[in-house]
Amino acid sequence: MLALAARGLNKSFSGVHVLHDVDFSLRPGTIHTIVGENGAGKSTLIKSLTGVYQAETGSIELAGAEVRFNHPSQAQDAGVSTVYQEVNLVPLLSVARNIFLGREPRNRLGLIDLRALNRRAAEVVRDLGIDVDVTAELGVLGLGVQQMIALARAVTTEARVVIMDEPTSSLERREVEVLFSVARRLRDQGVGIVFISHRLDELWELCDEVTILRDGRVVHTGPMHELDRRSLISAMLGRDIAEHGVTSFTESDSSETAAEVVLEAKDLSAPGRLHSVDVTVREGEIVGLAGLLGSGRSEIVKAIYGGLETSSGQITVEGRTVRRGSVPAALRAGIALLSEDRKAEGIVPELSVRDNIILGILPRVSNAGVLSNRRIDELVEQWIRRLGIKVSSSTQLLSELSGGNQQKMLIARWLCTEPSAFLLDEPTRGIDVGAKQEVQALIDELAEKGMAVVLISSETEELVAGSDTILVLRDGEISEVLTDDQVDNARLLSALVDGGQR
Amino acid sequence: MKAAPTTASVPGKRSMTVRAWIANYGVYVALALLVVINAIITPHFLTVDNFRLQLIQTAPVLIVALGMAMVIGTKGIDLSVGSVMALSAAIMPLYIGYGTVPAILVGILAGGLSGLMIGVLVSYFGIQPIVATLAVLIGGRGLANVIGGEIKNLSDPGLAALGSGSVLGIPYSVLSAVILVLIVAFLMRRTTFGIMVEAIGGNKLAAELAGIRIRTVLVSVYVLSGLLAAFAGVLVAARSQASDPRTLGLLMELSAIAAVVIGGTSLAGGKVRILGTVGGALLMQLIVSTLVSHNIPDSVSQMVQAVVIVVAVALQVGRRKT
Numbered sequence: 001m002l003a004l005a006a007r008g009l010n011k012s013f014s015g016v017h018v019l020h021d022v023d024f025s026l027r028p029g030t031i032h033t034i035v036g037e038n039g040a041g042k043s044t045l046i047k048s049l050t051g052v053y054q055a056e057t058g059s060i061e062l063a064g065a066e067v068r069f070n071h072p073s074q075a076q077d078a079g080v081s082t083v084y085q086e087v088n089l090v091p092l093l094s095v096a097r098n099i100f101l102g103r104e105p106r107n108r109l110g111l112i113d114l115r116a117l118n119r120r121a122a123e124v125v126r127d128l129g130i131d132v133d134v135t136a137e138l139g140v141l142g143l144g145v146q147q148m149i150a151l152a153r154a155v156t157t158e159a160r161v162v163i164m165d166e167p168t169s170s171l172e173r174r175e176v177e178v179l180f181s182v183a184r185r186l187r188d189q190g191v192g193i194v195f196i197s198h199r200l201d202e203l204w205e206l207c208d209e210v211t212i213l214r215d216g217r218v219v220h221t222g223p224m225h226e227l228d229r230r231s232l233i234s235a236m237l238g239r240d241i242a243e244h245g246v247t248s249f250t251e252s253d254s255s256e257t258a259a260e261v262v263l264e265a266k267d268l269s270a271p272g273r274l275h276s277v278d279v280t281v282r283e284g285e286i287v288g289l290a291g292l293l294g295s296g297r298s299e300i301v302k303a304i305y306g307g308l309e310t311s312s313g314q315i316t317v318e319g320r321t322v323r324r325g326s327v328p329a330a331l332r333a334g335i336a337l338l339s340e341d342r343k344a345e346g347i348v349p350e351l352s353v354r355d356n357i358i359l360g361i362l363p364r365v366s367n368a369g370v371l372s373n374r375r376i377d378e379l380v381e382q383w384i385r386r387l388g389i390k391v392s393s394s395t396q397l398l399s400e401l402s403g404g405n406q407q408k409m410l411i412a413r414w415l416c417t418e419p420s421a422f423l424l425d426e427p428t429r430g431i432d433v434g435a436k437q438e439v440q441a442l443i444d445e446l447a448e449k450g451m452a453v454v455l456i457s458s459e460t461e462e463l464v465a466g467s468d469t470i471l472v473l474r475d476g477e478i479s480e481v482l483t484d485d486q487v488d489n490a491r492l493l494s495a496l497v498d499g500g501q502r
Numbered sequence: 503m504k505a506a507p508t509t510a511s512v513p514g515k516r517s518m519t520v521r522a523w524i525a526n527y528g529v530y531v532a533l534a535l536l537v538v539i540n541a542i543i544t545p546h547f548l549t550v551d552n553f554r555l556q557l558i559q560t561a562p563v564l565i566v567a568l569g570m571a572m573v574i575g576t577k578g579i580d581l582s583v584g585s586v587m588a589l590s591a592a593i594m595p596l597y598i599g600y601g602t603v604p605a606i607l608v609g610i611l612a613g614g615l616s617g618l619m620i621g622v623l624v625s626y627f628g629i630q631p632i633v634a635t636l637a638v639l640i641g642g643r644g645l646a647n648v649i650g651g652e653i654k655n656l657s658d659p660g661l662a663a664l665g666s667g668s669v670l671g672i673p674y675s676v677l678s679a680v681i682l683v684l685i686v687a688f689l690m691r692r693t694t695f696g697i698m699v700e701a702i703g704g705n706k707l708a709a710e711l712a713g714i715r716i717r718t719v720l721v722s723v724y725v726l727s728g729l730l731a732a733f734a735g736v737l738v739a740a741r742s743q744a745s746d747p748r749t750l751g752l753l754m755e756l757s758a759i760a761a762v763v764i765g766g767t768s769l770a771g772g773k774v775r776i777l778g779t780v781g782g783a784l785l786m787q788l789i790v791s792t793l794v795s796h797n798i799p800d801s802v803s804q805m806v807q808a809v810v811i812v813v814a815v816a817l818q819v820g821r822r823k824t
Contacts, residue, residue, distance in 0.1 A: 307711055331713040345711055348704040350772035355697050359712040362694040369693045413712070 001064045003028040003192030004049065004080065004161045009058035011044055016403060016432050018044045019055065020217045026161060026192040031183060033195050033203050033224070035236055036213035037293065037458040039429045042196065045213065046165055049194075050082050051075040063160055081154035082163045089150055091139030096121030098138050099153050124152050128182045144175025151182050155191075162186060163194040168202060180206050198293040200229065212236055230497045233292075237460045237493065249444050249465040259283040260318075262452035263335070263421035265304050268313035273299045274476045276312075281421060281452040286443065288467030289456045290492055296476035297456050298340050301423040304454075305337040306330040317421060331360060336419035338410055340426045340456070342403070346410045349399035353391050354380045356398050356409055360417045383412035388438065404435025411442065421452040428462065440466065460496075464489050472496060525817040526766050529781040532810075536788050544795050554673060556787055558741070561679040562587075562734040564783040566754055567761040568686045569727030571779045574762055575690075576720060577703040577771030578631035580727045582620060583758055585642030586613045587735030587751030592650030594661075594736065595745055602660025606736050613732020614725050616642060621721030639755065643747070650747035656739055665740035675737045682730065687776040696774070699723060703771025760807065761786055764814040785810070 004026040011019040019041050026032050036042045047053045049060065051069025059066055062078055069075040072082070089098045096118045097104070105120065107113040121134040130148050138146060147167050154162045164183065168176045183206065187193055195207055203210065204224060211221040212235045220227075220235045227235075259282040268277045274296050281287045289297040302308035304315055306327045315322045315330075323329040330337075339345035348356055357380050358365050365376045380394050387408045391401065398406060407427065414422060424443065428436040443466060447453050457463045463470060470487055472480040472495040480495040524531075540547040566583045573580040590609035597605040616638055623634040664674050690696035698719045701709040710716055734754075739745045763769060764785060765778030786807060793803040 305711075327711055328713045328715065337711065339711060344705075345707050346705075348701045348708055348772070350704040351697070351700055355700070359697070359701055359709070359714070362697060362714070366694045369695060371692055371694060371697075 001028070002026060002061065003063060004194075005061040006045075006049060006055075007059050007061070009045070009048055009055040009060075011041075011048060011053060011055045013403070013430075016430060018216050019048065020215075022058070022213070022216070022218055023221075024049075024211055024218070025221075026194060027209075028160070028192045029187055029190045030208040031187050031193040031195050031206055032209040032211065033197070033207040034211050034213060035196075035200075035203070035232065037236055039215075039426075039458065040213040040236075041216040042213055043165075044216075046082075046163060046194070046196070049075070050080055050163060076157070079158065079160040080163065081157055081159035081161070082165065083147060083150045083154060083167050084165050089138055089146065089153070091137070093138060094135050095125070095132055095138055095141070095149055096134040098149055099124060099134075099156055101153070103157070121152075124156055125149075128152055128155065128185060130178065130182065142175065144171045144179065147171065147175075147179055148182055151179070151186070155186060159191060161192045161194070163196075165196050166198065167195075168197050168199060176202070200232065200292070203232075230494075233497050234493050237458070237496065249440050249462075259285065262318055263304070263454070264314075264316045265300075266314045268300065268303050268310060268315070270299060270303055270308055270310045270476075272476075273308070274303060274310070277473075277476070277478055279304070279454070279471065281454060283452060284447050284450045285469065286447045286453040286455050286467050288463040288470040288487075289454060289473060290460065290463055290470050290496060291473030292496065293458070295473040297473050298425050299476070300473070301337055301425055301454055301456065302339075304330070305335055305423060307337065331417055334418070334420035335423065336360070336414035336417050336421070337423040338414055338425060338427055340429070342406060342410065342430070347398050347406055349397070351398060352395045353384070353389070353398055353401070353409055354394040357383060357394075357412050357416060360413050379416060383416065387412050387442065402432075404431035407431050407435065407439065411439065415446075419451065421454070422446060423454045423456075425456045426458065427455070428457065428459075460489055460492050464492055470495075521817060525814075526778075528814075528817065529765050529778055529785055533781050533785050533788065536785065536792065540788070540792055544792065547795075550671075554671075554676070556784075556791060557676045557679075558673050559791070560783050560787040561673075561675040562738050563754065563757045563761060563787070564679050564780060565682055565734040565737070566731050567758040567765075567779050567783050568682055568776065569730035570755075570758040571762045571765075571767055571774050571776060572686070572690070572699055572723050573631070573727050574759070574767055574769060575699045575703045575771055575774035576723055577706070578624065578720070578723070579635065579759070579769075580620070580724065580731075581632065581635040581755045582616060582638035582642055583727065583731035583734075584751035584754035585639045585646065586616050586728055586731040587738065587754055588646040588747045589613070589616065589642050589649075590732035590735035591739035591745040591750050592646040592654075592747040594739060595654045595656055596649070598656065598658050598661075602658055602664075605658075605661075606664075609736050610729055610732045613728040613730075613735070615728070616732075617725035617728025618721065620728070621724035624724065625717035625720040646747035646750075650745055653744055653746040656743050656745055661740040662743060664737070665743065675741065678733075678737070682733075683776060683780055690774045690776055695719070695722070700772055700774060703773070705772075757786065760811050763818075764810060766814075766818070768818050769815070782814075 002025050006022060006024040009019050009022040022045055024045065034042055034045060044053060048055045051072045051074050054070060067078055099121045100117055104112045105116040118134055125132055125134060132145055138149060167179060171179065183193055197203065207224045210224045210227060212219050214236060261280055262283050263281040265279040268274055277300055279287065279300060289300060291297045299308055303310045306325050306329060310324050313324060315324060317333040317335060320333065322333040354376065358376055365372055384391060384394060389408045389412065390405050398409065401409065428439050443453060443455065455463065455466050464487055467487060470482040470492060471478050482491055482495060546552055570580055570583065590612050593612050594605045594609040597608045620634050620638060623629045624631050667674050669677065698714050701714060702716055702719055706716065735751055738750055761782035762779050765775050765782030767773060767775045767778060789806055789810065790803050793806065
């Protein structure tokens with residue numbers, strides 16, 4: 001009997017299909033990993049399994065019985081525990097209190113029996129091989145220990161399924177090892193574990209089985225050891241271009257002639273994130289940044305834009321030095337960044353489309369702080385028309401727009417600033433196919449008109465089709481540079497794979 | 503415009519529109535209802551004198567609420583306003599010897615300084631607005647007591663004129679409130695400052711990445727709130743011809759927050775509704791005066807106010823979920 005099984009899950013958000021008929025089977029006593037790039041549907045699947053989301057169609061079975069979780073607490077009560085990257089425990093309570101939170105042993109008066117609580121908590125942590133004082137306040141302990149306490153809590157709730165969502169991303173190697181040994185102990189007790197990590201090496205170290213998601217579909221599922229690094233990454237990222245090669249980038253390269261350098265970043269470093277990275281973008285050139293999750297690709301553009309603290313480096317736009325670490329300075333110099341996280345870092349949902357578009361150019365559409373409606377209307381109408389943003393009026397609230405239209409609005413915001421260098425971080429993620437092609441065609445057009453473009457995408461095919469040059473990143477460093485005819489999918493995939501085997 | 507086929511509609515939006523409409527415009531409906539009811543049941547309600555009185559009593563709360571609305575728009579809160587009123591009223595008598603205008607200006611300046619301090623604490627030191635302004639609520643009242651001490655008589659002809667004089671039948675305090683409403687509404691609707699305030703409240707990170715100088719805007723908002731509160735303190739002192747630092751402006755922060763919230767401004771930030779705030783302040787005043795004129799004890803009117811606040815907030819919680 002399976003510990004947890006999902007059959008034919010479908011889920012979409014505002015018209016974008018995120019999960020397509022996803023099947024997932026977790027056997028008891030195994031550690032099963034789910035891999036996939038950003039937007040592959042990994043987190044949606046997890047959230048559907050744990051009751052955060054409800055799939056539109058499909059069924060979920062827990063230990064052979066069909067279940068329906070309308071809320072995470074129902075999943076937890078049924079024996080599905082989740083350990084998140086951010087620990088969801090109470091930092092001000094003791095370790096023991098956290099382990100038994102909501103299920104504390106009581107004495108005859110109905111009060112919490114602290115002595116029994118501490119004794120039982122001490123047994124639990126000893127059994128798991130964790131060395132910690134159970135009376136200590138949780139918040140003062142290291143993050144690794146907190147993760148393990150979250151696991152210990154999962155153990156005591158007699159969970160049949162434990163889902164670990166990127167538990168290792170902020171842990172040191174030593175902490176990771178202890179965490180793994182706890183996970184293995186749980187597995188040996190017959191618990192089914194789902195383990196997610198973007199550190200790929202960990203998967204072979206810990207996991208028994210693997211399910212690979214791409215574009216919301218399961219593309220592979222099977223034993224972990226049958227898969228090597230190369231085939232895993234190709235399955236995760238690679239698409240056969242002949243089969244799916246529908247991007248709207250034209251193949252003509254306008255960068256044949258040695259055009260002027262527009263944007264140059266030299267020796268860019270950010271503690272723990274970037275190590276001496278150089279990026280050069282010429283007029284009309286599209287430079288792609290490739291790399292797996294956590295490789296530092298988003299950090300580079302953030303650093304150039306002044307939104308990430310840097311420890312060294314020099315940034316110049318058209319030969320003029322730009323002050324590091326200041327967004328207004330970067331904007332003034334002609335740099336614009338379309339951020340990867342549209343919701344958190346892009347849109348202001350309660351403002352109108354109009355106000356959202358002019359957010360980056362307020363000084364330019366005002367006289368002594370007073371808005372010039374004429375100039376704003378002209379500009380806003382022009383961009384809404386040019387990018388084909390579908391709105392009922394420019395005063396419509398942004399929150400009422402679809403994802404694709406929100407993204408176009410953001411692109412309009414940045415194009416209003418008339419940038420000479422445009423940094424695009426996952427410009428087509430989470431938008432429907434039509435909008436995606438429009439955005440790709442637009443990027444192409446911008447480059448053709450002489451803009452310097454930096455493009456980040458976790459879809460290798462999009463990068464290959466769009467970029468003139470691709471910088472491959474690994475652990476915050478550039479591991480390989482692909483130029484001209486080296487820019488093809490096979491080359492990029494092998495660069496992504498081999499980069500890690502130095 | 504509603505039928506435009508291009509509109510991307512949110513599922514379930516239609517069912518929420520009634521509620522959203524009430525949250526947005528309910529305050530005006532309630533206000534109109536209350537006026538009609540009073541016209542019928544309260545003797546001498548529909549008289550010029552009565553309206554003037556109601557407006558005079560609303561003016562200080564309204565002026566404070568204008569600043570509060572801006573602060574709340576940035577997702578902050580300003581608990582210091584009542585104490586700032588007391589502070590400005592306590593400082594004025596010390597400078598009244600230099601003339602009416604200098605004394606008023608010094609009083610208002612004190613509010614600006616308090617706002618500056620709060621703004622710096624909030625934006626440069628990352629102290630939560632509720633903590634920073636609570637500190638001034640407590641400390642500012644203490645300072646006002648030290649400076650002002652006992653109740654001070656403020657028998658200055660200029661202040662007396664400000665307190666009870668009028669032009670074309672409109673009291674100065676009401677006139678100044680109207681002017682300030684217009685200025686703040688202009689600031690919020692027609693200037694870059696207004697957009698920046700709402701952008702910071704709506705999505706601070708996005709505002710920052712759009713190049714908006716968050717700290718400057720936040721400091722300005724708290725300074726404005728301090729200036730407005732201080733001016734309200736001047737008005738109250740001028741009207742009563744006295745300054746009592748122990749009671750002047752007491753609990754004003756709560757009345758101002760109530761006016762803002764009842765007016766449909768969400769405490770979650772991102773939206774500033776000035777006209778709604780005016781309605782909220784008038785509604786609160788009218789509720790109290792209705793109950794008082796029918797000899798219903800003050801304690802009951804406090805409870806009624808509480809119910810109105812809870813209803814207003816509950817409606818907004820519903821709106822947030824759409």
